[in-house]
Amino acid sequence: MFFISLLGAVAAPFITFVSTLVKQHKFSDQTFLFKAFFTDVNFYILMLIGVPIYGVITTYLFNREYAERTLKNLLTIPVSKVNLVFSKLLLLLLWILTLTLVSFLTATIFGFIANLDDFSIAVWLRSLKEFITGGLLLFSLSTPIILVTLLIRNYVASIIVTIMITMVNVMIYGSEYSALYPWSAVEVITTGHFFKQYAAFLSYMSIFATSILCLILALFYFQRKDVQ
Amino acid sequence: MSTIIQTTNLTKKYGEQVSVHRLNMTVKKGEIYGFLGRNGAGKTTTIKMLLGLTKPTEGEIELFGETLLRNKKRLLTRIGAIVETPGFYENLTARENLLINARIIGIHKKRAVEEALETVGLEKETKKLVGKYSLGMKQRLGIARALLHEPELLILDEPTNGLDPIGIKEMRKLIISLAQERNITILISSHILFEVEQLAHRIGIIHKGELLEELDMDKLHTLNKKHIEFLVSDESKAAYILEEKLGISRYQVHEDGIIRVYSHLYEQHLINKELVLGNVDVFQMKLSEDHLEDYFINLVGGGTIG
Numbered sequence: 001m002f003f004i005s006l007l008g009a010v011a012a013p014f015i016t017f018v019s020t021l022v023k024q025h026k027f028s029d030q031t032f033l034f035k036a037f038f039t040d041v042n043f044y045i046l047m048l049i050g051v052p053i054y055g056v057i058t059t060y061l062f063n064r065e066y067a068e069r070t071l072k073n074l075l076t077i078p079v080s081k082v083n084l085v086f087s088k089l090l091l092l093l094l095w096i097l098t099l100t101l102v103s104f105l106t107a108t109i110f111g112f113i114a115n116l117d118d119f120s121i122a123v124w125l126r127s128l129k130e131f132i133t134g135g136l137l138l139f140s141l142s143t144p145i146i147l148v149t150l151l152i153r154n155y156v157a158s159i160i161v162t163i164m165i166t167m168v169n170v171m172i173y174g175s176e177y178s179a180l181y182p183w184s185a186v187e188v189i190t191t192g193h194f195f196k197q198y199a200a201f202l203s204y205m206s207i208f209a210t211s212i213l214c215l216i217l218a219l220f221y222f223q224r225k226d227v228q
Numbered sequence: 229m230s231t232i233i234q235t236t237n238l239t240k241k242y243g244e245q246v247s248v249h250r251l252n253m254t255v256k257k258g259e260i261y262g263f264l265g266r267n268g269a270g271k272t273t274t275i276k277m278l279l280g281l282t283k284p285t286e287g288e289i290e291l292f293g294e295t296l297l298r299n300k301k302r303l304l305t306r307i308g309a310i311v312e313t314p315g316f317y318e319n320l321t322a323r324e325n326l327l328i329n330a331r332i333i334g335i336h337k338k339r340a341v342e343e344a345l346e347t348v349g350l351e352k353e354t355k356k357l358v359g360k361y362s363l364g365m366k367q368r369l370g371i372a373r374a375l376l377h378e379p380e381l382l383i384l385d386e387p388t389n390g391l392d393p394i395g396i397k398e399m400r401k402l403i404i405s406l407a408q409e410r411n412i413t414i415l416i417s418s419h420i421l422f423e424v425e426q427l428a429h430r431i432g433i434i435h436k437g438e439l440l441e442e443l444d445m446d447k448l449h450t451l452n453k454k455h456i457e458f459l460v461s462d463e464s465k466a467a468y469i470l471e472e473k474l475g476i477s478r479y480q481v482h483e484d485g486i487i488r489v490y491s492h493l494y495e496q497h498l499i500n501k502e503l504v505l506g507n508v509d510v511f512q513m514k515l516s517e518d519h520l521e522d523y524f525i526n527l528v529g530g531g532t533i534g
Contacts, residue, residue, distance in 0.1 A: 068315050068316065068317060068318065069312075069313065069314075069315025070315040070316065070317065071315075072279075072281060072311045072312075072315070073314070073315060073329070073373065074332070075279075075280070075281055076279050076280070076281065076304055076307070076309050076311070077304070077305075077329070077332055077333055078280070078300065078301055078304040078305070079332060080301070224283075226276070226281065226282040226283060227276065227281040227282065
């Protein structure tokens with residue numbers, strides 16, 4: 001599963017690389033910069049590819065004990081349900097950060113292959129910060145998927161939810177509502193492109209309120225649910 | 229002998245459906261307790277409540293003299309269990325699966341995993357992934373995992389499910405040796421009565437969520453009645469002859485031509501003679517004793533597939 005997720009992490013840099021080559025061919029007199037390239041890769045990750053990929057990974061981690069029928073074993077050791085959830089959250093965080101770094105490093109390599117201009121350590125580090133910020137914020141928004149997984153214990157449900165989330169991202173991108181919708185608010189915060197209608201803290205609130213509420217609901221449900 | 233498991237009015241309801249109703253069970257230290265019942269009787273639900281996997285609707289559970297609700301974490305470290313079919317990480321070997329468990333439990337003894345595998349005869353399976361194991365091997369690995377931390381109480385939910393006759397026999401030998409050599413208290417649930425009869429010291433019979441009876445196997449043997457078992461060609465005619473010609477009323481007619489006579493145990497020859505004279509063929513005649521299966525069927529009734 002991890003190696004498959006690596007392929008997913010390379011997808012956004014690769015798509016952007018191909019798109020850049022096409023543009024370079026079409027508009028040969030234009031200058032193509034590393035900064036813009038990194039921004040485009042991060043955009044694809046945050047708005048399109050990241051949510052479904054991270055959603056599947058989340059479901060894989062939280063559904064595994066049900067799928068392999070090892071939950072009864074763990075709970076009778078005993079491992080507490082709260083510890084189990086937080087252990088998996090920690091692993092999910094490491095996994096998402098790893099994929100984020102793979103995407104970023106792959107983007108760097110593709111940028112050099114495409115012969116982009118304006119590379120500097122400052123640009124590189126600033127872009128790295130944006131990638132990691134986006135990764136961390138998307139990680140915090142994994143809790144709704146955790147809740148869905150614990151409720152329904154099925155990949156299909158999680159995939160449908162992540163697709164719906166992504167579709168809403170696409171629909172409201174560019175409008176001021178993207179500052180309030182948690183998943184598009186990640187891109188707004190990462191790029192710093194806030195809207196004057198809504199203060200920046202509302203974007204942060206939207207993300208963390210969703211994250212914390214769904215985490216509490218997930219823990220509450222998991223604690224109360226009998227093991228079948 | 230001290231009590232290891234004590235339940236008081238243990239009840240589990242799912243909405244309107246009562247799965248376990250006011251169950252009062254006692255398991256004593258060092259004994260093998262056979263927890264018997266038909267499919268759906270409430271055995272697994274009861275075991276899940278004992279292990280804290282399912283919350284009781286009412287009632288109390290005491291393990292090792294302490295309330296489970298308040299001391300769950302500490303009490304569970306003294307118990308090893310298999311609940312239904314044991315689950316493993318199928319992309320790992322047996323040793324790797326047990327090592328994960330050992331690390332989570334915090335077992336520092338270096339040979340703990342090896343000893344557990346040796347106990348169940350899986351020490352030679354070094355490279356085979358658990359995903360390729362037969363059901364019997366998985367059951368044995370489940371027991372190895374339950375024994376890893378040297379528990380005082382072993383709870384086995386239908387451990388012989390899916391095993392072939394040799395596997396069942398091996399499992400029985402293992403369970404008996406665990407009880408005798410390591411003095412582990414064992415609660416084993418099953419609907420295979422013959423197997424439980426071979427190894428349990430006490431049994432509890434559960435039916436539709438209620439514990440109908442708890443008794444020692446020694447007492448069961450005295451209750452189980454000696455009888456003469458006849459295999460005849462016409463059981464109705466044979467029953468008539470027993471009543472009208474011989475005045476025998478204590479008998480039972482079973483299926484497939486079997487009649488059991490619970491009196492006149494040393495007058496088999498007279499009974500045989502009257503049956504033959506009455507044109508009833510007698511194919512077989514033997515002195516026998518009711519088994520646990522007979523006792524169980526008399527207690528819970530039959531007639532449906534469970």
